[in-house]
Every structure is written in C-alpha cells, then in structure tokens.
Amino acid sequence: MFQGFPEIKEALMSNKMQAAFMVAPMAIALRAQGVPVKIVYLGHRYGSAVVVRSDGPVHRVSDLRGRIVAVPSRFSDERLIVFRAMAANGLDAKKDLRMVEMAPPDVAGALAAGAIDAFSMGEPYPSQAEIGGFGRVLFHAREYWPDFISCVLVVRQDVIDKRPDAVQVLVDGIARSGLWLDEKERAKRHRLHAADFVGRFYYHQDPKLLRWALTNPIDRVKYEPLSPRRADFETIVNLMVQTGVLDHAIPFEDFVDTRFAEGAHAMTAWKYEAGDDRAR
Amino acid sequence: MRKLVLAIGAWIIAITSAHFVLNVNWQVLMNDRLPEGQRKLNVAYIPVT
Numbered sequence: 001m002f003q004g005f006p007e008i009k010e011a012l013m014s015n016k017m018q019a020a021f022m023v024a025p026m027a028i029a030l031r032a033q034g035v036p037v038k039i040v041y042l043g044h045r046y047g048s049a050v051v052v053r054s055d056g057p058v059h060r061v062s063d064l065r066g067r068i069v070a071v072p073s074r075f076s077d078e079r080l081i082v083f084r085a086m087a088a089n090g091l092d093a094k095k096d097l098r099m100v101e102m103a104p105p106d107v108a109g110a111l112a113a114g115a116i117d118a119f120s121m122g123e124p125y126p127s128q129a130e131i132g133g134f135g136r137v138l139f140h141a142r143e144y145w146p147d148f149i150s151c152v153l154v155v156r157q158d159v160i161d162k163r164p165d166a167v168q169v170l171v172d173g174i175a176r177s178g179l180w181l182d183e184k185e186r187a188k189r190h191r192l193h194a195a196d197f198v199g200r201f202y203y204h205q206d207p208k209l210l211r212w213a214l215t216n217p218i219d220r221v222k223y224e225p226l227s228p229r230r231a232d233f234e235t236i237v238n239l240m241v242q243t244g245v246l247d248h249a250i251p252f253e254d255f256v257d258t259r260f261a262e263g264a265h266a267m268t269a270w271k272y273e274a275g276d277d278r279a280r
Numbered sequence: 281m282r283k284l285v286l287a288i289g290a291w292i293i294a295i296t297s298a299h300f301v302l303n304v305n306w307q308v309l310m311n312d313r314l315p316e317g318q319r320k321l322n323v324a325y326i327p328v329t
Contacts, residue, residue, distance in 0.1 A: 159321065
C-alpha cells in the first residue's frame with residue numbers, strides 16, 4: 001500500500017511493482033513519455049467528488065472563484081473534473097482558482113484546518129469529511145462527467161509480453177470482484193462485508209468510513225462496466241491537452257491494451273457470502 | 281564477566297529474532313527469489329477508490 005501516486009509511479013518504473021492502480025491521466029502521461037506500461041482495465045467508475053467546508057461560503061461551483069482547491073496530482077481526473085465543472089459554469093479553473101497537489105490521506109485534515117477551501121478527491125475522503133461534519137459535497141463527478149473514470153489498472157509491458165496469463169488472472173479477479181460488489185439485490189450486503197474486511201486488512205481505515213463510501217448511496221462508486229472504452233479515454237486525452245499537462249494527443253492503442261478486458265468479458269460474480277471460507 | 285556476555289548475547293538474539301518476525305516480510309522475500317515466471321505480481325495501490 002502506498003500513500004501517493006508519485007511513489008507508485010516510481011515503484012512501477014523500477015519494477016518493484018509490476019502492476020498498479022493509478023489515476024488515468026498519470027498512466028497516459030507515463031506512456032506519452034515513453035514508459036513501457038499499458039492500461040488494461042479500470043478500477044471503478046465514479047467515486048470522486050468536490051468537497052467544501054460545511055460552514056464555508058462555497059455553495060455553488062461559481063463560488064469557487066479565487067479559492068484554493070486540492071487535487072491528488074496534476075495528472076488526475078480529479079483535476080480535470082474541476083476544469084470541466086468550472087467551464088460548465090462559465091469559469092476557467094486555470095485563472096479563476098488556485099489548485100494545489102496534496103496526498104489523498106491529507107486532504108480531509110487540510111479542509112478541517114482551513115488550509116484549503118475545497119478538495120477534489122476519490123472516496124473515502126469525501127465520506128471522511130462528511131462523517132466528520134466539517135465537509136459537504138459540492139458535487140459528485142457524475143454530475144459533470146457521465147461514466148467518470150478515476151483509477152485504472154496499469155501493467156508493465158514486459159509483464160504483458162512475458163506473462164499474459166498472469167495478467168488475465170488479475171483482470172478476471174477484478175472483474176469478478178466488481179460484479180460481486182454490484183450484484184443486484186445482494187449489492188448492499190456485499191459492500192458492507194467488503195467495507196469490513198478491506199477496512200481492517202487492506203486499507204487500515206475505520207470500516208464505518210468505507211461503509212459510508214460504498215453504500216451512501218449505493219451507486220456512489222460503481223464497479224461495472226470496467227472495460228476501457230475508447231471514447232472515455234479520448235475525452236481524458238483531449239482534456240489533458242486543453243489543460244496543458246499533455247503536449248499532444250496520443251492514440252488509444254498506444255496506452256491501452258484491451259485484450260484482457262475482452263478475455264474477462266464472460267466472467268461472473270464471485271460466489272461468496274460473509275462466513276464462507278473461500279470465494280468460488 | 282561471563283554472565284554479562286551471556287546476557288548481552290541473549291538480548292541480541294531476542295531483538296534480532298523479534299526484528300525478523302515483526303519487520304521482515306518473508307512472503308515478499310521468498311516471492312522475489314522465485315523464477316520470474318512463477319512470481320506473484322506485486323500490485324500497487326493507495327487507500328482511495
């Protein structure tokens with residue numbers, strides 16, 4: 001587990017990590033710089049929001065003018081959604097507000113302390129601010145960006161070339177987990193159970209926080225469809241060029257390998273309920 | 281003198297053992313020693329969606 005995206009990037013480039021979940025624009029920027037990695041799948045859809053102080057003066061997007069907004073990285077969809085929302089309200093994020101980069105675990109504390117006026121971040125940090133009572137969601141990413149993508153699964157090209165079977169097993173597992181979390185009438189039960197074991201054994205966060213993020217409401221974060229789609233990524237690339245973090249547009253095929261998503265297409269949800277000794 | 285040396289030796293062994301148990305991730309070390317084709321993939325993430 002890492003605490004920030006720059007460290008993940010370094011670990012991936014040095015082969016300490018062979019795969020990583022990272023924000024989509026960072027993966028695209030790495031590929032544009034010639035780093036041999038590819039996006040093979042998505043981590044989720046939605047699950048990001050812009051949060052402001054609950055007792056503060058920001059009540060609509062236009063109130064963000066002149067404020068300080070924290071984002072996880074200049075190469076993040078959370079930065080791009082701020083540009084998009086500001087543009088939809090007749091403003092330019094480059095001129096009308098100040099963006100600062102901040103590690104995700106630090107933003108809720110910074111908002112509570114008044115060091116920033118808002119943050120644009122993935123869950124569970126918007127939930128953390130809401131539960132703490134000092135933050136209020138100004139808007140969820142879905143309101144300005146249908147089918148919003150944040151984190152994607154990136155794999156080193158040498159691993160894709162030498163061990164495609166292992167990559168397929170990884171993608172299949174993520175696909176099955178996503179279907180399990182979104183499984184119709186069982187979705188809430190599965191998400192509550194996932195919040196418990198992920199909070200305790202993986203994220204080392206209070207399960208109450210993840211329960212809020214995964215169920216309030218139930219589609220706050222979605223886990224399907226997770227296949228990388230050309231139109232979604234072309235939108236991201238165009239926004240990256242427009243906002244000055246990418247010199248020129250690069251073709252979808254240069255940074256995405258869709259064969260593993262196609263291989264996982266027929267996957268079904270894990271058969272697993274709380275108390276079972278293993279998933280099947 | 282002999283008692284002192286034994287005590288220091290026992291202390292070093294205890295601290296070293298505790299370090300190996302508590303601070304060394306043996307699963308990662310053993311995985312890194314396997315042939316490349318048999319290693320588990322290391323997947324990085326941060327505690328965020």
